[in-house]
Amino acid sequence: MKGSLLVTIASNVKQCLATMNGIEAQLASFALNSLDSEAQATFNQAMLTVGEVKKDLQYRVLELERHEPQYKGS
Amino acid sequence: MMPDWVFIIVRSIVFLVLLFITTKVLGKKQISELSFFEYVAGITIGSIAGEVVTGLEGNMFHGALALVVFGFVTFLVNFLAIKSKKFSDFAEGKSTVVIKDGKILEENLKKERYTIDELSALLRQKNIFKFADVEFAVLEPRGNLSALLKRENQPLTPKDLQMKMPNEKEPQTVIMDGNIVDESLRCAGKGRGWLYTELEKLDVTLDNVFLGQVDSYGELTVDLYDDKIQVPAPAQRPLLLATLKKIQADLEIFSLETDCEKSKAMYKRNAKKIQETIDVLSPYLNG
Numbered sequence: 001m002k003g004s005l006l007v008t009i010a011s012n013v014k015q016c017l018a019t020m021n022g023i024e025a026q027l028a029s030f031a032l033n034s035l036d037s038e039a040q041a042t043f044n045q046a047m048l049t050v051g052e053v054k055k056d057l058q059y060r061v062l063e064l065e066r067h068e069p070q071y072k073g074s
Numbered sequence: 075m076m077p078d079w080v081f082i083i084v085r086s087i088v089f090l091v092l093l094f095i096t097t098k099v100l101g102k103k104q105i106s107e108l109s110f111f112e113y114v115a116g117i118t119i120g121s122i123a124g125e126v127v128t129g130l131e132g133n134m135f136h137g138a139l140a141l142v143v144f145g146f147v148t149f150l151v152n153f154l155a156i157k158s159k160k161f162s163d164f165a166e167g168k169s170t171v172v173i174k175d176g177k178i179l180e181e182n183l184k185k186e187r188y189t190i191d192e193l194s195a196l197l198r199q200k201n202i203f204k205f206a207d208v209e210f211a212v213l214e215p216r217g218n219l220s221a222l223l224k225r226e227n228q229p230l231t232p233k234d235l236q237m238k239m240p241n242e243k244e245p246q247t248v249i250m251d252g253n254i255v256d257e258s259l260r261c262a263g264k265g266r267g268w269l270y271t272e273l274e275k276l277d278v279t280l281d282n283v284f285l286g287q288v289d290s291y292g293e294l295t296v297d298l299y300d301d302k303i304q305v306p307a308p309a310q311r312p313l314l315l316a317t318l319k320k321i322q323a324d325l326e327i328f329s330l331e332t333d334c335e336k337s338k339a340m341y342k343r344n345a346k347k348i349q350e351t352i353d354v355l356s357p358y359l360n361g
Contacts, residue, residue: 009331016324019317026314030358033292035243035263039358046351053325053344060337 010064017057024050082127085134089123092138096145100152109155109166109215115148167215173208176224186213197221240358242290249286249296262288269294276305291358315352315359322348 024047031043096119100112108116119141126137155162170182172193183193194205196219202208211221232239246258248269259269272294273280285297293308322345329341 009328012324013328016321016328019321019324023314023317023321026310026317030291030311030314033263035290035292036241039240039291042354042358046355049347049351053347056340056344060340063337 010061013057013061013064017054017061020050020054020057024054085127088134088138089127089141092141093119093123096141099145100148111151111165112148115144119144169215169220170213171210172213172219173205173211173221176206176209178205182213188213193219238357245287245289247285247287248294249280249283251285252281252283252299254280258288262292264288264292278303278305311359315356318348318352318355322352 027043027047027050031040031047034040034043122137122140122144126134151165155165170186172179172183172186172188178193183190196213197203197205197208197211200219200221202221202223207223207227209222209224211219213219246262248255248259248262248264254266254269256266259265269286270280273283273296276294276296278296278298282298282300282303283296284299287295289295289308291311293310295308296305298305325341325345325348329338329345332338332341
């Protein structure tokens with residue numbers, strides 16, 4: 001019971017991570033394409049913040065996988 | 075001896091050229107913003123030209139000389155007016171304050187020979203129907219009225235609401251009539267390759283595009299010759315905002331779902347970070 005919950009959590013976190021990858025790419029593209037320098041800086045800063053959050057989540061995914069190695073890969 | 079009509083044609087062409095040069099030299103002020111002096115000079119120059127072109131008995135060169143003199147004097151007055159404030163007040167007139175601190179200044183109004191009715195008419199043209207709404211109003215030398223509304227009657231701006239609005243650069247027209255405008259494309263910091271990719275994303279061909287503009291976020295909007303085809307408006311920015319909000323909500327949920335205190339704190343911290351990012355970005359991502 002507890003195991004299956006962990007699986008869903010791990011896969012949810014992974015999904016979230018994938019979405020954040022998309023966000024990061026989109027922010028990077030806006031940062032490059034914007035003409036206003038202030039907008040560029042804002043998008044860039046947001047991209048870095050998202051990157052930090054992503055790192056935390058990646059670490060969490062590894063942790064979850066270590067706890068329940070049999071559910072790896074979902 | 076040449077017939078009269080040949081003279082008229084020759085004179086017309088000569089004076090057209092002369093008038094063209096004179097107006098070029100005198101600058102590109104609109105008729106409505108001519109100063110008193112320019113108004114008089116303009117009328118006189120016009121009638122001199124008309125007179126000389128049709129009045130065959132007169133000497134053409136006398137007319138041309140008069141025209142040049144008028145043009146030159148006007149030019150000189152303009153020049154002096156730029157150099158000296160006193161001279162410009164004299165030659166082009168001064169503005170007169172007619173409403174100050176919400177009160178009509180009757181003396182100044184009388185001095186300018188304006189009646190109350192005329193003043194109200196000028197105010198009405200500015201969509202002001204109650205003089206009590208006006209803090210300050212000035213009759214300009216050109217005869218129009220400039221009015222500053224009281225603070226509470228002024229239209230609401232984002233600044234009043236303490237909203238931060240992103241700076242927008244002017245959009246660049248990169249496609250006109252199915253042709254790429256390379257100069258604007260360069261101004262937008264893009265190349266032809268980028269443009270072709272964007273057009274492909276929108277699923278349209280270049281020769282079907284009547285007008286294409288790039289906004290300050292580098293998004294391309296197009297208008298097609300075929301108005302039946304629906305082109306999606308760029309929605310990447312609102313979409314990004316929505317995705318960010320979703321991530322923020324996800325992180326909050328994760329923090330509720332986990333039992334581990336350390337992870338709970340981590341999720342909470344990151345949810346807050348994303349929320350802060352959303353707050354900073356939303357002026358740029360709305361609309």
